[in-house]
Amino acid sequence: MGALLDIKGLRKEFGGVTALAGVDLTVNEGEILGVVGPNGSGKTTLFNCVTGVHKPTAGTVSWRGRDLTGIPANAVSRAGIAYTFQQAMAFTGLSVFENVQIATEHCSNTLANFPWTTPASLLEFVGLSGLSEEKAGILPFGRLRLLGLALALATRPSLILLDEPAAGLNDRETTTLVHLVEQFPEHGISVCVIDHDMKLMQMLCRRLAVLDFGSKIADGPTADVLNDPKVLEVYLGGAL
């Protein structure tokens, strides 16, 4: 169980706004790590800087010992890191099947015993088999999120970054999602997940990192972090 992803001193400024003020974070092989923090604390920016959507202002991202800092998004995907966006995304003008087909066709990663190598198996896994001929644009929001998950999985990642995967889902859909994500580690896929839903985070994550104003203020076993006075202060009157 070594560090898969090792982020050091990651900094991102947008004009005068410091979205990330030097964050250190590691994701270990086989774990589901949670990242929480108030709105605007830099969680999405952290993911964007790792996945090549943004170039970090300073700091390094290393992946299995290889430097990934500032490389383009498609190269990050090819290195084995998948990303589902906070705004659920799919190719809305294309059919559900074609969406997943495109993603599988571009997969260049090889992961031993990966169970979802075909569009059909991916759609079955996320429960969208019956909708494969529908246009992605007509899917209700929850289904669109599941399609986004299937697209990310299709790249056969070793690490998947989920940005608020349960936002906008109803209770039943959230339960389905938890059930799906829980299976990832046993197939060799580590997970790093952002969400505001603490119940969901407690179910999924053994370890939690907390961001506030672009800095990491806590990192450790979920129960400890949730009782940390610094964290309680940040969330005073909030979700906890």
Place this chain on the structure above:
Amino acid sequence: MPVSNSLRSLLPVLILLVLFALVPLLSPSNRFLSLAISAGINVIALYGLSVLFGQTGILSMGHAALVGIGAYTAAIVARDFNVGFWLSIPLAGIMAAIVAALIGVPSLRVSGHHFVIMTFAFGQLLSIILTNGGDYTGAASGLDVQQPVALFGLSMDVLTHYYLMVVSFVALSAIASWAIINSRYGRTLRAIRENEKLAASLGINVGRHKIGAFVVSGIFAGVSGVLLAYFLRHISPSQFASFPSIYLALMVMIGGARLLLGPLAGGILVAFLPELLNLDPVQSRILYGVCLIAVILLLPNGLIAGIVAGWYRFFDRRPVQPNEPAVEREGK
């Protein structure tokens, strides 16, 4: 998409082209054949433009300049190296592809808006270069093309033969465009059209594929330029300046860029409508402008997509082509 399903988009185009190939049996006038040949030559370029605009979602406003690269390549290799029609087809395709890559690399790495402006500027630049090229390009008066065209000993310089040859080239371009649309490559281009950010996150090199699509559309344009040069027997810079480029963009928008019938419909309509309505050039420009506005407002995916949508709405059925968003857009 199953092959049988995708064949259904190619078949109507091929049937139409077979019918067009029978037109000489009705002994049409030379005027009609000439118009039809010009339309067909445009349609070849339009099939390339439809890969770029319809599949990838980027618009070239200087496409006639790439046609011009093809035409001038044919005229120059014929004059300087005695290279005939058939060999100049691949040469012109390659030249236009190289030029497309040279324009595409700096401009497509940035964004779509820059690209439209860059292609427009390139069109202007090319006509300035051709006009000031001295004897090499024939300056403002242009170049003659004298080599005869023959196929299996049969002269293609007979108007009817040239017409049939152009129809065959249109069929080849339609098939090439269809093959691209239904391939992994075509799906990649559509992914980029739909959502660049998502495409990149799935490992697709967005910049490289956009340049690739422009290069592919350049090959079609180059081939169409050879046919144009050998048909007109004389080419000059003004034929490839900004107006012809705007016309090409207009034709692909009017016909619709995503369906295989679109380029055919756009090319034919724009060539024959002024003739049918007996309009002078100024009136026909006004008509095109009005058509374009009407199509953009009423049928954002072009005439053919609009007709298909109307048809399915009328019969309350679902469209057969799952990758065509026309019906959905119409329904909103």
